[in-house]
Amino acid sequence: MKVEVHIWDWPLRLFHWLLVVAVVGAYATGKLGGNLTDWHARFGSLILGLLVFRLIWGFIGTTHARFANFFPTFSRLVEYVKGEWQGVGHNPAGAIAIIALLAALSFLAVTGLFANDDIAFEGPLFHSIDKELSDKLSGWHIYAVNILLGLVAVHVSAIVLYQRLKKTNLVGAMLTGKKQLPKSLAPSPIKPVGPFRFVITLLIAVTVVWSVWSGGFVNYLAPLASFQRATAHPKT
Amino acid sequence: MKLKLIVALALGAVTTAAVAGDVEDQIRFRQSAYSFLGWNTAKIKAQAADHPETFNKDQVIAAANAVAAVANSGLLSLYGPGTDKGTGWKPTRLKPEFFEKQDEVKEIEATFIKEANELQKVAANGDAAEVKAQFGKVGATCKSCHDLIRVRE
Numbered sequence: 152m153k154v155e156v157h158i159w160d161w162p163l164r165l166f167h168w169l170l171v172v173a174v175v176g177a178y179a180t181g182k183l184g185g186n187l188t189d190w191h192a193r194f195g196s197l198i199l200g201l202l203v204f205r206l207i208w209g210f211i212g213t214t215h216a217r218f219a220n221f222f223p224t225f226s227r228l229v230e231y232v233k234g235e236w237q238g239v240g241h242n243p244a245g246a247i248a249i250i251a252l253l254a255a256l257s258f259l260a261v262t263g264l265f266a267n268d269d270i271a272f273e274g275p276l277f278h279s280i281d282k283e284l285s286d287k288l289s290g291w292h293i294y295a296v297n298i299l300l301g302l303v304a305v306h307v308s309a310i311v312l313y314q315r316l317k318k319t320n321l322v323g324a325m326l327t328g329k330k331q332l333p334k335s336l337a338p339s340p341i342k343p344v345g346p347f348r349f350v351i352t353l354l355i356a357v358t359v360v361w362s363v364w365s366g367g368f369v370n371y372l373a374p375l376a377s378f379q380r381a382t383a384h385p386k387t
Numbered sequence: 388m389k390l391k392l393i394v395a396l397a398l399g400a401v402t403t404a405a406v407a408g409d410v411e412d413q414i415r416f417r418q419s420a421y422s423f424l425g426w427n428t429a430k431i432k433a434q435a436a437d438h439p440e441t442f443n444k445d446q447v448i449a450a451a452n453a454v455a456a457v458a459n460s461g462l463l464s465l466y467g468p469g470t471d472k473g474t475g476w477k478p479t480r481l482k483p484e485f486f487e488k489q490d491e492v493k494e495i496e497a498t499f500i501k502e503a504n505e506l507q508k509v510a511a512n513g514d515a516a517e518v519k520a521q522f523g524k525v526g527a528t529c530k531s532c533h534d535l536i537r538v539r540e
Contacts, residue, residue, distance in 0.1 A: 184530035186436075186523030269425070270529045271432045271522070290540035 157340040158239055159328040160213040162349050166205050167325055173197040174256070174303075181296070188272045192263075196360050199260040202253065204356040211348050213341040215240030223247045239332055248306055255299045262292040264363060275364050410467065414475035417465035420457050422476075427453040428522070431510075435518040444513040451503075451510035451518075454525065458503035463496055480538040491535060499528040 177194035180187040209218040221241040230236040231243040241249055264276040266289040277285055313319040324330045408416065427450040434442045471481045485492065502525045509521045 183527070185527035186519065188526070189436075268530065269533065270526045271428060271436075286540040293539055 153331045154334050155329045156239065156332050157328055158215050158330045159325060160216060160341060160344045161328065162204075162208060162344060162352070163212060163216045164325055164328055166201055166208070170198065170201050170256075173201065174299075178296070184268075184270075188268065188270075192272070192274070195260060195263045196364065198256060199264075199363070200356040200360040202257050202260055203359045204352055205253065207352045207355060211352065213344055215341065221246045221249075223250070237336065239330065239336060245309065248302065248309065252299075252302050252306060255295060255302055259292060259295050259299060262288040262295065265289075266292050410469050410473050411475065413465040413467055413470050414473040414479045417462060418476045418479070420460065420462060420465070424454060424457045427451075427457075428526070431506075431518065431522050435515045435522055439515045439519075442515045444510075447513075447518060448510045451507045455503045455507040458500045463492065466492075480540075482536045482538055485536040488535060492532070495528060495532045495535070499525070499532070502528055 173194045177191055177198060180191040180194060208216050214220055221238075221243075223243040223246040227236060227243045236242060264274045265280055265285050266272070266274045267277050267282070267285050268289065269286075274285075280288075310321045313321050320331075430450045431447055431454070434447055466481070466485065468486070471479065471483045471485060473479050502521070506518070506521045506525050509517045
């Protein structure tokens with residue numbers, strides 16, 4: 152006997168699918184370059200905002216969105232390996248993949264802010280650090296893309312395997328927010344999310360992205376950086 | 388006859404040296420070329436893309452002429468054997484694979500020249516949006532070469 156239970160709140164689902172769009176967009180525009188580099192920066196900013204949103208939502212969102220409720224602790228992993236784990240949100244193995252994905256994307260979003268391409272792109276925080284450090288971060292940014300691709304491949308193949316072997320439709324659950332679960336688990340559906348928490352979280356995410364681009368503390372550093380450039384002997 | 392041959396050979400050797408120079412010279416010349424290129428592309432980027440309100444037709448034409456001049460200067464002659472290692476103004480980031488990827492490299496150079504020449508033409512019209520669009524195509528050729536034969540930091 153299976154019942155349909157509401158598991159994923161709508162801000163979480165919106166986050167997930169916007170992230171898919173932003174990551175695909177950032178990857179494609181990053182590969183193509185040229186004037187699309189402007190769009191790479193826009194997709195990157197969207198990713199940054201989404202990550203800030205997700206981080207906060209992981210503390211104040213609904214039950215299964217909270218890190219505390221799916222963080223792959225040692226005891227949960229042992230249970231999972233023994234086949235004794237029972238839960239309805241992310242399972243411990245999935246949780247490792249999700250945290251790794253979020254970490255890789257955070258690394259990419261932050262290094263991108265300081266990056267340059269030695270052609271026509273400088274990230275919004277480029278001028279707050281040395282060119283040499285920016286070059287290093289730009290190199291790491293590109294290496295990290297391969298790690299991200301690996302994690303995405305694991306994530307997508309796990310979803311395909313669940314579909315094929317366990318007949319579990321994880322994509323559908325992430326679209327509708329509902330999972331088919333045995334009645335024996337008897338999970339209580341999540342409480343509907345109030346608009347106040349969502350608005351606050353969204354505001355913080357937008358503020359972070361906006362302050363990165365509008366200057367913020369970089370404005371205080373800019374005169375210093377241009378003074379250094381004007382007085383320093385060109386290195387190349 | 389023999390003398391003529393010796394003179395010709397000697398002249399040939401002198402000319403080659405003067406054109407390409409030793410390894411360190413080649414590395415410094417090409418690094419300087421890209422540095423100069425960067426100064427000019429930065430002006431075009433600033434005036435045509437980032438702050439179109441500052442667009443100055445004469446400055447953009449001058450910059451586009453300089454970009455085309457660098458593109459047409461025969462940069463590949465500064466990539467002689469052994470120039471994947473050297474201190475230059477700063478250590479070169481040329482990958483050793485450069486020497487095995489000559490076909491691709493030459494194709495990229497041809498595209499770079501074509502797009503830079505087109506940028507020069509477009510700049511003469513004085514339309515910021517057109518310059519921006521063509522500038523993107525030049526930038527894409529820079530990237531294709533960086534991706535192929537430049538060591539990532």
